[in-house]
Amino acid sequence: MKIMFVFAHPDDESFSSGGTIAELAKKGHEIALITATKGEKGELGDPPITTKANLGKTREQELRKAARILGIRSVEFLGFIDGTLKNYVKDLKKKILVILIKETPDIIVTFDRYGGSNHPDHIAISNVTTTSFREYMKRSKKRVCLYHTAVPRSYLRKYEKTNLSYTAFGKMRGTPDSNITTIVDIKKTYPVKVRALQCHKTQKKDVDRFLKRVSYVDLKREFFELICENSLI
Numbered sequence: 049m050k051i052m053f054v055f056a057h058p059d060d061e062s063f064s065s066g067g068t069i070a071e072l073a074k075k076g077h078e079i080a081l082i083t084a085t086k087g088e089k090g091e092l093g094d095p096p097i098t099t100k101a102n103l104g105k106t107r108e109q110e111l112r113k114a115a116r117i118l119g120i121r122s123v124e125f126l127g128f129i130d131g132t133l134k135n136y137v138k139d140l141k142k143k144i145l146v147i148l149i150k151e152t153p154d155i156i157v158t159f160d161r162y163g164g165s166n167h168p169d170h171i172a173i174s175n176v177t178t179t180s181f182r183e184y185m186k187r188s189k190k191r192v193c194l195y196h197t198a199v200p201r202s203y204l205r206k207y208e209k210t211n212l213s214y215t216a217f218g219k220m221r222g223t224p225d226s227n228i229t230t231i232v233d234i235k236k237t238y239p240v241k242v243r244a245l246q247c248h249k250t251q252k253k254d255v256d257r258f259l260k261r262v263s264y265v266d267l268k269r270e271f272f273e274l275i276c277e278n279s280l281i
């Protein structure tokens with residue numbers, strides 16, 4: 049099967065679905081990653097390992113390295129600038145639809161409607177990928193389906209009283225546990241996910257925070273919600 053992950057920034061893939069990607073790649077599925085920006089507005093590292101001017105280039109290299117580790121076969125950057133996606137929704141939708149029609153993936157994965165963390169770029173990429181998918185599905189003659197990544201609400205509650213929550217864009221909403229349709233056991237690929245996360249050296253602070261949650265929640269599972277499929281047609 050061909051499985052396409054569509055996200056906003058380098059590192060989104062590893063945080064949300066790194067173990068699942070590695071698991072699917074190991075099973076022989078063809079994994080493609082679409083990343084809308086190069087994360088040019090992100091952190092420079094702690095201590096800084098690059099400059100603001102070079103951040104996009106550095107993060108592109110970090111992503112390519114992480115992608116190799118996870119077994120992703122192709123990485124495509126859409127060329128938008130970090131933090132601006134909501135201003136280019138039409139262009140973004142067009143580009144994604146063209147890719148879907150050309151590449152004909154069986155499964156598409158993107159963020160949930162709140163973008164996981166409420167990041168405006170994440171919300172934009174989720175909306176645009178979801179609407180593009182619906183058009184793609186109408187034209188598709190094979191079974192296709194769309195999943196959103198999910199952070200269970202029960203997980204958020206477990207570390208909300210610690211300093212391990214990510215609140216840069218307000219309190220995360222998460223996905224109600226009852227909406228989660230798919231739980232992927234990533235015990236075997238968890239070390240691969242950690243290695244991929246550690247490639248994103250500029251985002252070390254976020255990676256460290258994420259990995260510390262292991263004391264509160266089971267990080268060896270990843271969660272998804274099946275949003276749309278055409279298998280009944």
Ligand SMILES: [Zn+2]
Binds near residue numbers: 056057059060167170
């Ligand atoms: Zn992101």
